[in-house]
Amino acid sequence: MDRRGPKPVDMSLLDFWEFEWYKALHVLRDGTALPGSRALTAPPLHITPAIVRSWVRRLREMGEEEWLRINERACEEISGKKDLDAHTSDPFVLRDWARWEKEREIADLETYLNPRQIPAQAERRELWRNFWQARTLPALKKVCEQWASLPDVRGWGLTCFPNHILANAREFLRMKRNSRFPKSDSPVMDESRLEYLARGMAGILADVSPMTGIERLRNMKHTQGGPLWTKEPGGLEYCNCWRCRMASSRRVYKWGAEGWWNGMVLFMELACVKGSKKTKVEISDETARNL
Numbered sequence: 001m002d003r004r005g006p007k008p009v010d011m012s013l014l015d016f017w018e019f020e021w022y023k024a025l026h027v028l029r030d031g032t033a034l035p036g037s038r039a040l041t042a043p044p045l046h047i048t049p050a051i052v053r054s055w056v057r058r059l060r061e062m063g064e065e066e067w068l069r070i071n072e073r074a075c076e077e078i079s080g081k082k083d084l085d086a087h088t089s090d091p092f093v094l095r096d097w098a099r100w101e102k103e104r105e106i107a108d109l110e111t112y113l114n115p116r117q118i119p120a121q122a123e124r125r126e127l128w129r130n131f132w133q134a135r136t137l138p139a140l141k142k143v144c145e146q147w148a149s150l151p152d153v154r155g156w157g158l159t160c161f162p163n164h165i166l167a168n169a170r171e172f173l174r175m176k177r178n179s180r181f182p183k184s185d186s187p188v189m190d191e192s193r194l195e196y197l198a199r200g201m202a203g204i205l206a207d208v209s210p211m212t213g214i215e216r217l218r219n220m221k222h223t224q225g226g227p228l229w230t231k232e233p234g235g236l237e238y239c240n241c242w243r244c245r246m247a248s249s250r251r252v253y254k255w256g257a258e259g260w261w262n263g264m265v266l267f268m269e270l271a272c273v274k275g276s277k278k279t280k281v282e283i284s285d286e287t288a289r290n291l
């Protein structure tokens with residue numbers, strides 16, 4: 001029987017694809033999946049480049065499970081309470097998040113050690129610009145081919161994303177023509193543009209229109225009664241969308257440059273790296289209130 005009325009939207013599927021596209025588009029634009037380059041600010045003086053290099057080596061040899069264990073202990077040590085998020089999130093999502101967060105940390109530390117990497121980032125920006133400005137199929141095809149041939153994109157198995165764009169090229173070009181597509185050059189607008197495209201592509205992969213994906217994700221309620229509001233048998237309640245999960249998991253690194261470095265010191269101390277023990281993480285009352 002033909003059911004009338006709007007098509008039901010699977011919000012968990014939409015949320016899943018939004019996160020996948022959010023990461024894939026950040027890799028295209030910035031070379032890393034999660035935003036934030038706090039390490040570009042110099043560390044406290046006692047953290048020498050040699051120490052930073054030893055951290056990079058340690059992070060490189062660390063698996064996702066170990067990263068998560070240490071991160072959980074660091075979060076608990078800083079906040080003085082159990083890190084509930086580590087136990088409530090889907091293990092697959094947590095491992096995936098850990099993988100990207102670890103890559104982000106390595107990239108941030110390496111950018112601090114080798115500021116010369118910035119020209120490569122400029123090329124990346126140009127590719128991103130050509131991507132969101134592409135108006136015709138040949139222009140889009142060219143940029144997607146360049147995107148798919150980037151060594152890190154191939155290495156991380158992300159070539160399916162430019163392929164999805166080409167397979168849905170007409171819808172992709174149409175959503176960019178919509179008057180709501182952010183066209184200004186400011187960094188804030190660039191982030192909105194990335195989110196718009198991630199949400200639109202999530203819509204396509206969740207089998208609704210790009211505009212439905214964009215609207216439903218933008219207006220999603222994250223409090224009680226929201227579509228992804230979850231109640232645990234033990235009484236714990238939370239929004240299970242990727243944004244809310246990330247917001248609670250990343251609190252250890254949310255205090256700006258100094259906090260970022262102090263968080264790394266604590267993390268590396270817990271990871272037993274020699275020479276990382278000199279700083280004790282001090283938490284101001286204001287920071288503690290924000291945890």
Ligand SMILES: [Zn+2]
Nearest residue numbers: 222239241244
């Ligand atoms: Zn949420």
